[in-house]
Amino acid sequence: MAERPNPSHPASSPPSRLPSPLGLTHAGFVEACRGAGVGSGRADAMYRAFFAGRPEGELEGCSPPEPTRVLESESPEGVVRKFLLPVPPPERLSGRELPEALETESVVIPMRGRHATTHTLCVSSQVGCAMGCGFCETAQMGLIRSLSPAEIVAQWWAATHCLGATIKNIVFMGMGEPLDNPGGVIGAIEALTDRRGAAIAMKNITVSTVGRIDGLLKLRERVVTDGWKRLNLAVSINAPNDEIRDSIMPINRAMPLGELVRVLEEWPLRPSGAICAEYVLIPGVNDKPEHADELAELLKNIRCCVNVIPYNPRRNSPWPAPEEASVDAFLARLEARGQFCKRRRTKGRDTMAACGQLGNEQIRGRKLVQVGLG
Numbered sequence: 001m002a003e004r005p006n007p008s009h010p011a012s013s014p015p016s017r018l019p020s021p022l023g024l025t026h027a028g029f030v031e032a033c034r035g036a037g038v039g040s041g042r043a044d045a046m047y048r049a050f051f052a053g054r055p056e057g058e059l060e061g062c063s064p065p066e067p068t069r070v071l072e073s074e075s076p077e078g079v080v081r082k083f084l085l086p087v088p089p090p091e092r093l094s095g096r097e098l099p100e101a102l103e104t105e106s107v108v109i110p111m112r113g114r115h116a117t118t119h120t121l122c123v124s125s126q127v128g129c130a131m132g133c134g135f136c137e138t139a140q141m142g143l144i145r146s147l148s149p150a151e152i153v154a155q156w157w158a159a160t161h162c163l164g165a166t167i168k169n170i171v172f173m174g175m176g177e178p179l180d181n182p183g184g185v186i187g188a189i190e191a192l193t194d195r196r197g198a199a200i201a202m203k204n205i206t207v208s209t210v211g212r213i214d215g216l217l218k219l220r221e222r223v224v225t226d227g228w229k230r231l232n233l234a235v236s237i238n239a240p241n242d243e244i245r246d247s248i249m250p251i252n253r254a255m256p257l258g259e260l261v262r263v264l265e266e267w268p269l270r271p272s273g274a275i276c277a278e279y280v281l282i283p284g285v286n287d288k289p290e291h292a293d294e295l296a297e298l299l300k301n302i303r304c305c306v307n308v309i310p311y312n313p314r315r316n317s318p319w320p321a322p323e324e325a326s327v328d329a330f331l332a333r334l335e336a337r338g339q340f341c342k343r344r345r346t347k348g349r350d351t352m353a354a355c356g357q358l359g360n361e362q363i364r365g366r367k368l369v370q371v372g373l374g
Contacts, residue, residue, distance in 0.1 A: 023150030126176025179215025
């Protein structure tokens, strides 16, 4: 593990007559520039240059903030880097101490391809999270605030232009519940997929949710429209029945598995598409052979791949990481039941950068109340 300090500088703001292109589509930025008296040709050039990492004209010197810290750890595919970006705290926070400063946490994950190594960027959609999942570090913070589209896209900027990573895939699997912040997430996806900006292919973006049914219904309205049909969906199932899911995921008490499964059975998928059913394997909780059988039965009418994720212990976790034999046995049992499944390889556990480990320990320590589902 290595920590590489990286001095932060305050985020500069562009002149008040022009907005930052972060979080805006090309069309949105051109329209805003038109209202400020800047022609479409000049706006087009500024937008393209900005996303290429060369802000010019009225936007010169207006780059987003650099990471305050970069934590590195080795994996078989290369170096996993977790980086922190400063964001302003909310003006008020009901029932909570107001933090002096906030940071988002993002992770650059190397992916070794046939011809070259590219990177997946795991982005945060909120600072903290209101969902309260017992196995997740972020949930121990409670929800501080949601991120704007610009603050989400700034994570791509930092990974690309500060860390020099070639970002191919973006997964909304960092801090926060994406469908608890649909406006920020949808706005960020629109900006990230603009071919004149970040130009991330929609097929390379995944939104992961605990299963907020109201948020899923909102997202489905977008998924059925042109340009959005290739967006990938991942859903944290994590239990084969309501009793277990209630105990580790409070959302299930309001939106039980049966209701969630019905929504997923009707999810609009492209012909070659499949839902990613995420299953965090927790020793002594959801890892028995009968749990695998029950899970396969639960998902039998959903076109999905079960992504088995060995539990990455949070701070002060009541559970350890599972043994390799337990993970292998669970996968084998699912396969025997005819359920397509894969194992997620653990990367970044020693820097608290693995799945379920993102979260600010200082803010967690000052938490006064548990934020509700909202």
